[in-house]
Amino acid sequence: MLEAARVAPTLAGPEWILALKQTAARGRRGRAWVQPKGNFSASLVMRPEGGPGQAALRSFVASLALRDAFLAMGVPEHMISLKWPNDVLLNGGKVAGILLESLGAGAAVSHLVIGIGVNLAAAPKPAEVDAHALPPVSVFGETGLKITPQDFLDFLAAAFARYEAQFTTYGFAPIRTEWLAHAARLGETITARTAQDETTGVFETVDEDGNLVLETPKGRRSIPAAEIHF
Template sequence: MAWPEGYGRRVLAEVDSTNAEAARILPELAGPEWICALSQTAARGRRGRAWTAPVGNFAATLVMRPTEAPEVVALRSFVASLALWDAFAELTGAEAALGLKWPNDVLLNGGKVAGILLEGLAGGGLAIGIGVNLLAAPSAEQVEAGAVRPVSLLEETGVRISPEQLLDALAAAWAVREHAFVTYGFQPIREAWLARAARLGEVITARTAKDTHTGTFETVDASGQLVLNTAQGRVMIAAADVFF
């Protein structure tokens, strides 16, 4: 699989966090770069939560300097989700078992196999951190109550993939989706994401820092917001944790 032109590639034996490494190396970069760590000592997920990352699982960050407005830059969580879906489908052939969970998780047989974390960096940088349970998943006790059960790619598909294999497939898939996003905007990305969305048309719960909303998952709007049809009417949600 050809590495995409214009993207750097570095694989580290160990690092504290690939997103932290992205912030450190940003000043020296001439273009976007993928950082993959075979071991992380201080991995983290959304909202500062710990991310369990045993050796053999995938931990990587794409660091780049996007030029769009912040609300457009944030839509790259959907680009990353689609690129992961593409890479998993190519490597496992398990398209029918894959789904995308708003705002930034990938599901396999209904369980969470991957998570994405976007962080803005000083100097106009963006770090897109991606964690994948390739070989092992956290136990139910290690995740938030009510959260989607964690699963691993190996356990669910029987396919053993190395971090470097996934890095190469993901980088190639990302380059295609990113080109489409930059060229045609969010609409085709949105349509492709919705075609793979988990629980679309079903009742779900979205929990923000202040409120909890339960309603039918109607769509994702043109700005990436979750749209729920609730008993109180349609609600647009910019950021939340979603529970099924």
């Protein structure tokens, strides 16, 4: 992601950057990101249309692209689900994460960097992740499938291009519908935690702005950003 930000001003179009080794990997809120050998770490840098709100919806585009990439490499469909706002689950454990960072001044977004990490070969140890996080899993550990980061990028880049074309042509609505069709714990009780509060309710939907919508004892609640716990 740092390299993507560095080269962004020089690029004429979108570009993927693949890291076979990282020395400064990070996840959401500046957390450390552990990358065992053979896992996937890549960033897409692009110049998105629209403002920050539209740019943020690319997390759903990336989630669907990851799902398609897993299917292309032979992962059974029933094993994959999508966790709001930016994780992909395999057999209920976290196998991939997405991190978005925008570049620009004020409300303007000159470039968007989409960082993606996938546990292809191995999962971090439980002690290496947040205590409240879902257990990490790997594609190899859950399915026995082996694939190199380079080959996985071929699947992922092609899938992302398809969904990005759909998003720019038809807007968020079809992306939202497809994402909800594969959403983890839809219709079930979950908890959304922020630095300020905690909300528990039934996961009703994701709205047209990408917000999580919970039905709570105090009524319907729309949540733009939070950590989700099952």
